[in-house]
Amino acid sequence: MVQDRRAHFQPVYESSQRDRHAPDDEQLSRSTSVYHRASPWLVMSGLPYDVWTILCTDWQQMVVNLRTEKRPFNIHTVLRRIRLEVKQFADAAMFDLAEQGYATPFHQLAACIISVRTRDEVSLPAAIRLFKVAPTPEAVSRLGVERIAELIRPSSFYETKAYNIRDLAARVVSEYGGELPCDFEVMTSFRGVGPKCANLTLGIACGATEISVDIHVHRVTNRWGFVRAPTPEVTRRALEEQLPRKYWVEINRLLVPFGKHVCTGTLPKCSVCPVLEYCRQVGVTAHR
Numbered sequence: 001m002v003q004d005r006r007a008h009f010q011p012v013y014e015s016s017q018r019d020r021h022a023p024d025d026e027q028l029s030r031s032t033s034v035y036h037r038a039s040p041w042l043v044m045s046g047l048p049y050d051v052w053t054i055l056c057t058d059w060q061q062m063v064v065n066l067r068t069e070k071r072p073f074n075i076h077t078v079l080r081r082i083r084l085e086v087k088q089f090a091d092a093a094m095f096d097l098a099e100q101g102y103a104t105p106f107h108q109l110a111a112c113i114i115s116v117r118t119r120d121e122v123s124l125p126a127a128i129r130l131f132k133v134a135p136t137p138e139a140v141s142r143l144g145v146e147r148i149a150e151l152i153r154p155s156s157f158y159e160t161k162a163y164n165i166r167d168l169a170a171r172v173v174s175e176y177g178g179e180l181p182c183d184f185e186v187m188t189s190f191r192g193v194g195p196k197c198a199n200l201t202l203g204i205a206c207g208a209t210e211i212s213v214d215i216h217v218h219r220v221t222n223r224w225g226f227v228r229a230p231t232p233e234v235t236r237r238a239l240e241e242q243l244p245r246k247y248w249v250e251i252n253r254l255l256v257p258f259g260k261h262v263c264t265g266t267l268p269k270c271s272v273c274p275v276l277e278y279c280r281q282v283g284v285t286a287h288r
C-alpha cells in the first residue's frame with residue numbers, strides 16, 4: 001500500500017531548500033510513533049469512519065512524504081549504511097578468495113579473468129578448483145590448456161579464459177621470475193585483463209589505492225546521481241575525482257553485493273533501500 005502511494009511522489013532532485021529541512025532519523029521515527037499512538041484515540045473518539053480514514057491517511061501520507069524527501073548526498077553516511085546492509089550477504093568474490101588464502105597478485109588476476117561475465121557463485125569455486133590443483137604460476141604453466149578449461153569449465157568462455165590463464169602463468173614464470181609485479185601496465189598487457197581486473201588486483205593483493213569499477217559500481221553510483229557517466233571506465237575517472245581515497249578499494253566490496261541484492265539491474269528494491277533519502281534514483285522508472 002505504501003509502495004503504491006510512493007509512485008505518486010516525484011523525487012526532489014535539486015531542492016536545497018527542502019533538503020535543509022528534511023527530517024533526520026530521529027524526527028522520522030518520532031512522526032511514525034505519533035501516528036501509531038494517535039490511531040487508537042481517533043477510533044475511540046467516535047468520529048465517523050470516513051473522517052477517521054482521512055485523518056489516518058493524512059498522517060500516513062506525511063510519514064511516507066518524510067521518508068521520500070531527498071537529502072543532500074552524503075557519501076560517508078551512504079557507505080556507512082550500505083556497509084551495515086551488506087553484512088547479511090556473501091562477500092564479493094575476489095575479496096572472498098583473498099580471505100581463503102589466495103591473495104597474491106597472480107591468484108587475484110587469474111581469478112578475475114575467470115570471473116568476467118560469470119556469476120560469483122560460479123567463478124569463485126572454479127578459481128579455487130584450479131588453484132587447488134595448481135597453486136603457483138609454475139604449476140599452472142605446466143597444465144595444458146584443456147586441463148585448465150576442464151577445471152574452470154562452468155565459467156563462460158572457459159576455453160578462451162583457459163588459454164589466457166596459461167599464457168599469464170607462462171609469462172609470469174619466464175618474464176618475472178614467478179612473481180607477478182604490482183604494476184598496472186604489466187597487468188593490462190595480459191590477454192583478457194582490463195582496467196577493472198588490474199585495479200581490483202592492485203587494491204586487494206598489492207595494497208594499492210585503486211578504484212575497481214564493475215557493472216554494479218557503475219550502475220549504483222550513477223543511480224545515486226553521485227556521478228553521471230555512460231561507461232564503467234568514465235565512472236572510474238569520475239569517482240577518482242569525487243570519492244574520498246579511503247573508500248577507493250572498499251567501494252567495490254560494498255557495491256557488488258549491494259548491486260546484486262538491493263540495487264538490482266531491473267526493479268531495484270528502493271522501498272527497502274537504506275539510502276533512499278540520499279539517492280536521486282536516476283534512470284529508475286520502476287522499482288520494488
Ligand code: SF4
Pocket residue numbers: 220223224262263264268269270273274275276279280281282284287
Ligand atoms: S535501490 Fe533504489 S534507492 Fe537504493 S540505491 Fe538503488 S536506485 Fe537508489
